[in-house]
Each structure stands twice: as structure tokens, then as C-alpha cells.
Amino acid sequence: MKPTKTLKWVGLAGLTAVLAAGSATVSAASGTAGNRASAPGITSNSITIGSTQPLTGLAAPGYDEIAPASKAYFEYVNAHGGVFGRKIKYDYLDDGYNPSQTPPLTRQLVLQDNVFGIFSALGTPTHLSVVSYLNAEKVPDLFVSSGCNCWNNVAKDPWTFGWQPDYTIEGKILGQYVKQHLSGEQVGYFYQDDEFGIDGVKGLDNQLSASSVVSRQNYVTTNINIGAQIAALQAAGAKVVVLFSVPAFTALALLTAATLNYHPTWVVSNVGSDPKTLGGLLSSFSKGAAGGALVAGMISDAYLPVVSDSSNGWIKLFKGIVQKYAPSLPWDGNVLYGVSQAYTLVQALKAAGRNPTRASVVKILETRKLTGGPGLVPFGFSKKDHLGYQGVEVVKTGADGVTQTPLTSIYVTGNQGKITVYKGKATKPGSSGVPSN
Amino acid sequence: MGIRWGSIWQALGKRPLARHGLLAVIVAAAVLVLSYQVSAYTNYEVAGVAVFATAAAGLTVLTGVNGQISLGHGALMAVGAYTTSLLLEWQTNLPIVLVMAASVAAAAAAGLLFGVAASRLRGPYLAGVTLALALALPQLALHFASIFRGEQGIPVTPPSVPGWLGASFSGEQWLAWVSVAAALVTMVLLANLLRSWVGRSLRAVRDDEVAAVLAGIHVGRTQVMAFVISSACAGLGGSLFAYWLGLTAPGGFSVTLSLQLLIAIVIGGMGSLVGAVWGAIFLILLPDLTGSLATAFNLPSSIGNNLPLAIFGAVLVLAMLAFPRGVQGGLTSLGGFGRSHWRQRRTRRESG
Numbered sequence: 001m002k003p004t005k006t007l008k009w010v011g012l013a014g015l016t017a018v019l020a021a022g023s024a025t026v027s028a029a030s031g032t033a034g035n036r037a038s039a040p041g042i043t044s045n046s047i048t049i050g051s052t053q054p055l056t057g058l059a060a061p062g063y064d065e066i067a068p069a070s071k072a073y074f075e076y077v078n079a080h081g082g083v084f085g086r087k088i089k090y091d092y093l094d095d096g097y098n099p100s101q102t103p104p105l106t107r108q109l110v111l112q113d114n115v116f117g118i119f120s121a122l123g124t125p126t127h128l129s130v131v132s133y134l135n136a137e138k139v140p141d142l143f144v145s146s147g148c149n150c151w152n153n154v155a156k157d158p159w160t161f162g163w164q165p166d167y168t169i170e171g172k173i174l175g176q177y178v179k180q181h182l183s184g185e186q187v188g189y190f191y192q193d194d195e196f197g198i199d200g201v202k203g204l205d206n207q208l209s210a211s212s213v214v215s216r217q218n219y220v221t222t223n224i225n226i227g228a229q230i231a232a233l234q235a236a237g238a239k240v241v242v243l244f245s246v247p248a249f250t251a252l253a254l255l256t257a258a259t260l261n262y263h264p265t266w267v268v269s270n271v272g273s274d275p276k277t278l279g280g281l282l283s284s285f286s287k288g289a290a291g292g293a294l295v296a297g298m299i300s301d302a303y304l305p306v307v308s309d310s311s312n313g314w315i316k317l318f319k320g321i322v323q324k325y326a327p328s329l330p331w332d333g334n335v336l337y338g339v340s341q342a343y344t345l346v347q348a349l350k351a352a353g354r355n356p357t358r359a360s361v362v363k364i365l366e367t368r369k370l371t372g373g374p375g376l377v378p379f380g381f382s383k384k385d386h387l388g389y390q391g392v393e394v395v396k397t398g399a400d401g402v403t404q405t406p407l408t409s410i411y412v413t414g415n416q417g418k419i420t421v422y423k424g425k426a427t428k429p430g431s432s433g434v435p436s437n
Numbered sequence: 438m439g440i441r442w443g444s445i446w447q448a449l450g451k452r453p454l455a456r457h458g459l460l461a462v463i464v465a466a467a468v469l470v471l472s473y474q475v476s477a478y479t480n481y482e483v484a485g486v487a488v489f490a491t492a493a494a495g496l497t498v499l500t501g502v503n504g505q506i507s508l509g510h511g512a513l514m515a516v517g518a519y520t521t522s523l524l525l526e527w528q529t530n531l532p533i534v535l536v537m538a539a540s541v542a543a544a545a546a547a548g549l550l551f552g553v554a555a556s557r558l559r560g561p562y563l564a565g566v567t568l569a570l571a572l573a574l575p576q577l578a579l580h581f582a583s584i585f586r587g588e589q590g591i592p593v594t595p596p597s598v599p600g601w602l603g604a605s606f607s608g609e610q611w612l613a614w615v616s617v618a619a620a621l622v623t624m625v626l627l628a629n630l631l632r633s634w635v636g637r638s639l640r641a642v643r644d645d646e647v648a649a650v651l652a653g654i655h656v657g658r659t660q661v662m663a664f665v666i667s668s669a670c671a672g673l674g675g676s677l678f679a680y681w682l683g684l685t686a687p688g689g690f691s692v693t694l695s696l697q698l699l700i701a702i703v704i705g706g707m708g709s710l711v712g713a714v715w716g717a718i719f720l721i722l723l724p725d726l727t728g729s730l731a732t733a734f735n736l737p738s739s740i741g742n743n744l745p746l747a748i749f750g751a752v753l754v755l756a757m758l759a760f761p762r763g764v765q766g767g768l769t770s771l772g773g774f775g776r777s778h779w780r781q782r783r784t785r786r787e788s789g
Contacts, residue, residue, distance in 0.1 A: 055742035064742060094742060099590055100689025103682045104485065108725075111478035111609070125589055129684040132592065193582070194589050220579055220588050222687065 032085035038355035041116030047083060047349065049119045050109030051092040052102050052126065053145075058221050059097035062247040062277035062334045063122060066145060067092040069338025070120060072326035073318075073346075080434050083349045091115060097122075097221065099129040106130040110139055117142055117358065120163075120341050124148040124196040135159045140358050142348065142365075143341050143388070147271065148195045149415055152387045159358075161365060161381065163341055163388040165303050166415065167196060167244060170269045170392055171203020173411045174301055176419055177394045178240055178267060179207050181407075186214045188238025188264070190229060190253055192245055193218040200244035200269055214238050219249055226252055234262040241265070245272040251281035254294045266298045273300035274307075274333030275397045275404065292401025300404070301392040303376050307336045308403045313428045314340075314374040321433065340374045347373060347435040372427050372435065376410050390414065391422055453632040454625075461621040468617045472610050480613040481681075482721050487616035488677040489717035491623050493701040494710050495670025498627060500699070501708025502636065503663035504643030505555065506563055509570030511694030513551075513668045515687075516544045517675025519578070522591040522685040533596050533615065533680075540676035541669045548668020549661065556660035571695040575687035590686025593679045616677050623670055624710050630666070631710075639663055704756055706763025715764040723749055 035044040042048075053067045054060045067090070074088040082088065091113055095101040102121075109115045117140030121127045124146045131150070134141045135157045143163035144151045147170060151162035178187060187208060191197030197218060205213075215236035217229035230253060233241055241257075241264045243250055250272040257263065279292035305312040310319070318339045319331050329335050347370045352361045366383045380387035391412030395404045410422040430436055472480055496510050517540035524536050551570060555563055578585035585591065598611040630636055641649040642659045649656055679685045701716025727745035760767035 056746070060742070094745070098688045098691075099588075099684055099686045100682055103684060104481070107478060107481050107609075111476060111481065125686065125688070128589065129592070129682070129686070133683060193579075193587055222575075222579075222588070222691075 034354055035085060036355050039116055039357045040114050042086070042356065045082075045086055046089055047086050048089040048091060048113065048115050049117055049345070050106075050113055050115035051090070051118060051120050051122070052095040052105050052109075052130075053092050053120075053122045054097035054126075055092075055094035057096035057098065058224070058248050059123065059246050061281050062274060062332070063097075063145075065329055065332070065334040066120065066122065066338035066341075068326050068329055069322060069335040070342035070345075072322050072324075072329070073339045073342035075325045076321045077342075077346055077434055080432065083346060084354045088346075088349075090119075095123075095126055097126055099123075099125045102126040102129050103133065106133065110134070110137060116140070117361070119143060119345055120145045120338070122146065124150070125194050128195070131157055131160055138358060140361050142361075143344060145337075145341070146196065147199070147388075149199055149387070150195055152385060154384060154386055157386075159362060161362075161386045161388070163344065164270070164337075165377075165389045165392055166387060167199035167269065168203040168206075168415045169390065169413055170301055171200040171244070172206050172413055172419060173203075173392050173394065174242060174267055174269065174299075175204040175207030176411070177299070177408065178204075178242065182240050182265060185212075185239040185265070186237050187212050188215040188217065188233040188236060188241045189213065190217045190219070190226075190233065190241055190243045190245060192249065193220050196271075197244040204242055219245070221246065221249070224248075224252060227256055230256040230262065231260060233257075233264070234260055239264050240267060242267040242269075243272060244269045247272050247274065247277045247281060251278050251285055254278070255282060255285055255290060258290060258294055268298055268300050270301050270303070270333075270392065273298065275402050276307075276330060276332035277334060279401055295397050295401040296399045298397045299407070300395050300397065302395050302404070302406075303389040303392045304336055304340055304374055305376070306395060306404045306406065307331070307333045317429045317433050318374070343373055343435060344370060344379075350435055372430075374427070374429070376426070377412050377422050378424070380414075387414075454629050457625045457628040461625045465617065465621055468613070472613050477607045477609040480607065480609040484609065484613040484616040484677075484681055485721045486714070486717045487613070487620040488674055488681050489698070489701060489720050490714045491616075491620045491677060492671050492674025493698050493705065493713035493716050494620075494623055494627055495667040495674065496698050497702040497705075497708055497710065497713045498631070498639070498670070499663050499667035501702060501712075502631060502643065503639040503660065505660060505663060506560075506699075507555075507567040507667070508564050508692070508695050508699065509551075509567035509574075510667070510671050510698045511690045511692065511696075512570045512574035513544050513548060513671035514675030514678055514694065515574055515578075515685075515690035516547045516668075517541065517672030518679040518685045518690070519585060519591070519675075520544070520672070521676040521679040522593050523584075525593055526591055529594055537619065537673055537676045541672045544672020544675060545665050545669040548665045548671070551668070552661040552664025555664055556657045568692070568695075571690075571692045575690045578687040585687075588687060590684050590688070593683050593685060595683060596680055612680060616681065619673055619677055623673060624714075627666075627670070628710055635662070635666075700753060702763075704753070704760075704763055706765030706767075706769075709763070709765040712763050712765035719764075723752060727752075 032045050037043050051067055055064045071090045074090050078087040093105045095105050118134060119142050122145035127144050127146060128150060138159060141160040143161055147164045147167040149166040149168055151160050189201055191201055215233050215238050217232055219226050219229060243253060250268055275295045278295050282294055283291040305314050309315055322329055322335055348361055348365055351368055352364045365381050370379055375389050377389050377391040380390045391410060393406050393410040394408040396407050397404050411419050412422045413419040492514055499505050499507055520540040520543040521536050524531055524539055558566055579587050595608050596611060596615055598606050598608055638654045638659045641652060641654055642656050646656050697720055701720050702713055704719050705716030706712030724745060727748040
């Protein structure tokens, strides 16, 4: 037997043990006695939630894995007693990352499919088009898949919650890294021309002096020709280029720069930086001429455990679940994202008690800290704040174009204020793999 | 009894305004009653049908009745939608009728400009230029991002439900009422226009330009007029579209929208106003159906995600094979077959 195969068997045996242990512990807590149809989308034995996702179109590469990954985790939870005996049904629809598709689809979910809430709806421009609607209808809008700080507007949108660190926080911490470790270099920006990119640039500008930024270029997702912008960065002599871009446009930027023989240090914010996704995109865009090698050395940031770190308990657990419940998915950053988000939702639903209502879930998120999840830092949720994770660590992609390693401590910060080192301890998953609170 | 109905109908036939008005009132009454019976989402879908029917009715006048193809009507809808959004951004409480009228005027003005250029072009050249319009116009929103807010778009406040309808009256139902009313007014006006000298000139130019000139019709002016009428409808459709979506962003006015309108009139039956309604129903309902069909099969996501589009295309091809003259054309010939069959049977019975 080859060593890899042995490892596989060991892994499988480990997983089986985890699963067996899980079913043993939760079977006691499950059962539907006392369950009522306490809110829209909730029956005595099910909870239906909905989402809009880019399953086709320009943002689909990579992001189309997120919802199936969440679903895989829900199926795992369903197979292990569900949430107070209720099975989670996850209904996600394709909006093609087109803000004009999202409103009718969201109304379909709320009015027709009668979902309890919207979960993980993806995209800044897309989700902005329905936030007022969801809040007017008092539908929980949990863990938007976007780091725009537009989700943190408690007075106007009390039903909306973010999840990932907002782009300004990422921009600040990445900016600090550039200032400290790449000092004296001329910096260029390349960002998506909407709240996503603009928020990120706000964070960068908070840290980097105006004189060190030699060129600011942006793009719109409807135009894939970005040659002019990359050439302008090159002409301005930018030795470090910071990107706030979706994966397809990160790949286009790397590829265009390579054809111009332009090799700056790439610093890419989390959402556009998953190495495996980028490697696949690069090889498909260049018809196999380029690949993961272009990603080598890329600097990025993370708020979840490093996806390639198979010694981490969360990675082991989640990877095993995905391999069992959604074997066609690759194991990459997008999948880790989807599973982790699903874990947070199950935490929130469990915390809201046996018969949750739309209002009680929102209240519990504002009053009880959800701890013990896979995130490196705590959530910022409170009565005044609907911000998700509050910080990141800076990571670097190795020469293989896949493995990432942390470069710095874990930092926490807000939209304003100082950046501090996070002192909390890393969490470990419980043996059942299902959140206990 | 039957004779009396017939004579009423005949009398109405001589007064198209009265006949079309009566039909519109009947449809309005039916929608009014039904809107209370169905769910909020169905009302929302009905509103969507009215939005697309309004714009498609305009296009069917241009393409079906006047013979000028336009691949750029999505852009003219964008003119209406942006006018609506900008006006509402400036004054949230503007009366909806005023907002719609301004959107119609703006789109008609754009149509006038474009029609002058278009009337010099024929066939594929016209198609090419209108396609350029569809591609270029939404880009203006990105170029002048300070006014049009770029890709993010401008949020639109939904039309506020009047207080006398009660607190439990849903926004979707009100949207359905407003949209259907606007669509019906458009349809009645267009139907009467098509029965008048305007309609006759439009058809004459479509059928034979030389003959039309010999009959004293100014071909260029007629074509520009067709463009203006059609753009006005697109503008109204765009205004309703903005209310319907709650957002006006360039992503909503891609070439796909223009092609969808063309699909609607081809599927519904070129040149027929009722056909435009069939086409709009097709556009709203089919994505829903194909979506649920695609999830019914357990396919790998790379195939399953793209399946709705593939089914949409396949249905389109099949529909064209089965009903080359569209749904309305198919229904008319079915009706014609039924009538002649009935007449034959009656003749046989009377003679036998």
C-alpha cells in the first residue's frame, strides 16, 4: 500500500469515529417533542432558509462552490439530529451576480418559498438591491457573503448581519503589512469600482501615505478587458499592487501582467485570493499556458484557519464532511467559507432555542456572543454593531502556488481606530462536529 | 340572444376606441378581483408581465407593424428607468403618474434622435446600429458614475400604497394594479393608433416602400414616428421596471434584455399586441419553470447551473418550429379552424 493510500484509510477511520461519536452524543438532545411552527419557514420538523448566489456568470468561478458547501454541512447536521430535531432545508437561487436578477428572486424566496430568512446571499451590488426590501418585510438577512460595511447599519437595517471582516478592516491590516514590510516600495491599487473596492481602498488609505500610492486603477465586472489598467500600473512603476477584486479579475490581472512581463508583489484581499480557484482560472483563461505558478508568492489575508493546513482540527472536520456529503466539490477556500458560514448559522439557530422566531434569532445574535466557531477572531455582533469577524492575519502563498502560511500575528480592528494584536486562544471543534450552544 | 350580442359587437366594431376601452375595462376588472385571490408573489409576477408587455407592445409596433428591427430596446427602457430613478432620488414623493410621464417623454426624445438615424438604415445595418445602442448606453451609467452611481445603481422606492386601501394591502398587489393599469392604457392607445391612418401608414411602409411613397406617405417620417411611439412604450416599460426591481443598475439593461423583448414578440406573435402579452408571460414564467426543472434532476453543478438557460433556448427553438407565427398566430389559426369546422357542421346539419 502506498503511503498516500494509508493516510486516506487513517483519515476515513478517524472520520467514522467522529461521525459515530457525533451521532451518539446528539441523539440524546434531538427529538421534535415540543416543537411548534414558530415562524414563517419553520415547521415542527424543518427550517427552510434561502439564498441568492452567482451560480453562473462572471463571479461564478469559485463562488458557485459556496452554497453547495453550506448545504453539505446542513446535511451533516440533519444526519446528526438537526437543530432541535428540525432538518435544515437550503434553497439557493442563481442571480448570475446581476443586481437586477436579485430582487425578483429574493421576493420568490420570501413570498413564494416562504423562507425563515435569507442566509449567505452573495455579492455587494447584488445584495444591496434587496436590503431595504428584506428589512421592510422584517426577514432575517443573516451573514451576507460580502465584506461591505454597508451591512453594518443597525438603525436602518436591523435585520441584516455581516459575517466576514469588512473590506475596510482588511484594507487597514493589508495596508499596515505593506507599510511595515514593503516600506519604500511604490504601491498601486486595482479594485472593483463599487462599494467592495471603494471600502477596501478606504482601509488601505488609512495606513498608506498618499505619496506612496502611485496609481489607482479600477474595473467593472461587465468589462473583462483590463489591459489598460494593468499597463497604467506598470507605467507608474508600482512594485506592489494591492487588489480588491473577485477571483476572475484577480486571475485576469495576474495573467495580463505576466503577458506584459510585469511582476510586482501581489497583495490580494481575501475574497479574490483563493490559490486553488485562481490556479484553475489561470489555466482555463490561458488555455493551459499559465497556472498556479503565477500565484506563488501572493500575499493575502485570512480570518479562517489556513485551508491547506490539514493538521488543524476544523480543517480535518470540515474537509471530511465535504468529502462525504458533497464529494464533487474541491477542497478550497470557497468551500471552507461556505461550511464555516453554515456552522455559524447552526450556532445562531441553536442559541435561539427550541422555537425560534424571526425576531428572537436577531435578538440572540445581538446579545449572546457566538464563540467556539472556526473563525480566528470573534464576531463583532452587538445591539449597536452587525459586523462579522473583526480581524485577519496576513498569509503568503508558497512556491507550489497552493499552500498558504501565516506571516503575521492575528490582528483585530474596526472601521476606525487602532490595529491591535488579538490575544485570544485558537478554538477546537467539539467531537460531534455540530455546535453545542 | 346571440344575435343581440353580435349586433353590439358590430356596433363596437365601428367604434374601435369604445371596443378596445371595453376590453381593457373587462381585463382591469378581472385583474382587480383576481389580485385579491392570489399570493403576493403571484401579484409581483403579474406586475412583471405588465412591465414586459408594455415594452414588448412598443417593440411589436416597430418591428411587427412597421418592419424595423431593433436590438436596442433594452437601452430605451434604461432611459425610462433612469429618468424614474433620478426623479425619485430628487423628490421621493413625486406622483407616480408624473414620474411615468417624464420617463415616457425622455425615452420618446431618445427614440426621436435615434429614429432619425435609424430611418436611413435597413435590415442588418439597422440591427447592427440598434445593437450598438444596447451595448453603449448602459456604459454611460458607468462613465458618469457621479450621476448614475455606476454599477451599484440607484435604489428606487416602491410606489407607496394609498392609505384608503388599508394597512394589510400588500405592496406587491398595488404594484400589480399600477403596472397593469399602465399596460392597459398603453395597449388601448396602441390598438386605436394601429386602426387609424397611423397604423395604415406604418403597415404600408413595411409592405412596400415604393408603393407607400406613391400613395403619398413620407417613408422617413413614418419610420421616425414608429421609433418615437415604440420608444415611448419602452420608456414607460422602463419606468415600471425600475419600480418592479427597486433598483436601476446597468446590469439590468444588458443586451440580454433587448433580446428578451425580441424573443417575447416573436414567441407571442409578431405585430400583435395580445402576442406581446403572451410573450411577456413566457418571459416571466419560463425561468421559474426551467429553474425548478433543473433542480429536479440531480446534476453536477457545472451542468445544472447552466441548464435553465439551455432549456430556455430549447423551448424557444421548439416554439418557433411548432408556432412560426407565435402563440397569437397559432391561436388565431386554431380559432379559424374551429370556426370553419363549426360552420361546416352547421351547414351539413341544416342541409341534412
